[in-house]
Amino acid sequence: DAKTTQPPSMDCAEGRAANLPCNHSTISGNEYVYWYRQIHSQGPQYIIHGLKNNETNEMASLIITEDRKSSTLILPHATLRDTAVYYCIVRVVNKGGNQFYFGTGTSLTVIP
Amino acid sequence: NAGVMQNPRHLVRRRGQEARLRCSPMKGHSHVYWYRQLPEEGLKFMVYLQKENIIDESGMPKERFSAEFPKEGPSILRIQQVVRGDSAAYFCASSRGVNTEAFFGQGTRLTVV
Numbered sequence: 001d002a003k004t005t006q007p008p009s010m011d012c013a014e015g016r017a018a019n020l021p022c023n024h025s026t027i028s029g030n031e032y033v034y035w036y037r038q039i040h041s042q043g044p045q046y047i048i049h050g051l052k053n054n055e056t057n058e059m060a061s062l063i064i065t066e067d068r069k070s071s072t073l074i075l076p077h078a079t080l081r082d083t084a085v086y087y088c089i090v091r092v093v094n095k096g097g098n099q100f101y102f103g104t105g106t107s108l109t110v111i112p
Numbered sequence: 113n114a115g116v117m118q119n120p121r122h123l124v125r126r127r128g129q130e131a132r133l134r135c136s137p138m139k140g141h142s143h144v145y146w147y148r149q150l151p152e153e154g155l156k157f158m159v160y161l162q163k164e165n166i167i168d169e170s171g172m173p174k175e176r177f178s179a180e181f182p183k184e185g186p187s188i189l190r191i192q193q194v195v196r197g198d199s200a201a202y203f204c205a206s207s208r209g210v211n212t213e214a215f216f217g218q219g220t221r222l223t224v225v
Contacts, residue, residue: 032211034213036216038155041201041219041221042218042219043116043203043205043216043217043218043219044155044203044205044216045216046213046214046215046216049213087154087155091211099145099157099160099168100145100157100205100214101157102147102154102155102156102157103154104154105154
């Protein structure tokens, strides 16, 4: 049921920006884009979310294209602790429900 | 403000026994979600509850699995007559509202022997 497509894996040099792409070409007008990450076997960690506008917080920036069919998560200065699986999620809101459907994510490896 | 608390963190059950997994949402959160993660796989949605009501259980197996979120107390995911295939990590998340971020607990790792 995942409505997103992400590359299965990426590498990034420590200290560089990590840019993680996500395609969500079937996104509806009222559906938000969320990003989570899962480090090893821990519980998923919330990173950021947005609807139309670009968003920035202390962890990352989220760039959403004008047509909303794709987005990019940017970790400005990747560290070794950012090695994780990153999930791009389109939150489905219907019939009062609002589930997060996780796809397979992108396994990001930050290299020293 | 404590995060989402799940207990136990690890649970071992013999085939045929019952497993009860508890989830205390963050303070002020009335929406609870349960997910299952099999080894080397992604998270699969199971059920979404909002105080005393099951809103969406489309991801729940039809038999042996049930969930509740009573007015008082934690949300409970109950698995009856466990089988080896139930061995997985079960994660709970909570959110304040419909379009707000959800926060996950550290999970319960169920092992069926």
